[in-house]
Amino acid sequence: MANVKRIKSDNLFQLKITLNHIKPPIWRRVLVDSDIKLPDLHKIIxxxxxxxNSHLHQFIIGNRYYSLPDDESFCKVVDYxxxxxxxxxxxxxxxxxxEYDFGDGWEHSIVIEKILPREKNTYYPICIDGKRSCPPEDCGGAFGYENLITIINNPEHEEYNEMxxxxxxYFAPEEFNIDEVNEFLSEKNFGCIELFD
Incomplete structure (x- = not known):
């Protein structure tokens, strides 16, 4: 077995998180401690x-699933x-x-873009870039979101008022407020509501 050099915990991972099956892309770039635990990464995402945080979630790494163990799970889950x-x-x-919300099936691709040293006197995690607003919860996944956008972009559509x-x-699909996101990240639980953890 090759001798693998471990990354010290004073390093950061620069992650790019992209919501799959949506065009134009909805994405975020965030710096996190390299030794962050997966439940905390879930909260940051x-x-x-x-x-x-209204639905179940899991990380898929290789052919393994990482989440909270659940007796009703369809596959073997590694306690994360x-x-x-x-x-x-x-x-x-x-x-x-x-993956978030198994009903709507929101799948996010995450890439570790860079490994960086921590900067002194800087709070992490921090969001450094991103585009577009997150879809509303329970809108029916990527297909439902595409339909939602079609409807709200056409005030003459028969379902416009209902939607x-x-x-x-207020819902502005093209907006992303990075300052608000970073303010939330500085709060307890990285600003994440504690429903599932």
Missing amino acids: QTVMGWT RRIKLDSLFNTPKSKFIY MEWLGD
Whole structure:
């Protein structure tokens, strides 16, 4: 077995998180501690993407599934509560999947773009870039979201008023507020509501 050099915990992973099957892409770039535990990474993803932690989730790494153990799971799940990201990956360009809401099937591709040193006096995690707003919860996955966008872009559509009422006060699909995201990340649980952890 080759001697693999371990990454020190004073390093950061620069992650690019992209919501699959959506065009134009919805994505975020975030710096996290390399030794972050997977449950905390889940919370960070929820916050930076704009989800509400209202559904189950899992990481898919290779052919293994990482999440909370569940007697009703369809496949064998590795209990992820003590697993650190740098115990699974130690090189840039590594890729894995984060799946959220098994009904809607939101799949996120995650790439470790870079390994960087921590900067002193800087709070991590921090979101450094991103594009577009997260889809609303329970909108029916990528196909449902595409339909939603078609409807709200056409005030003459027969379902326009109903859709706007369902969306509530404000939904701007092209906006992304990085300052608000970073403010949430600085809060307890990285700004993530504690429903599933």
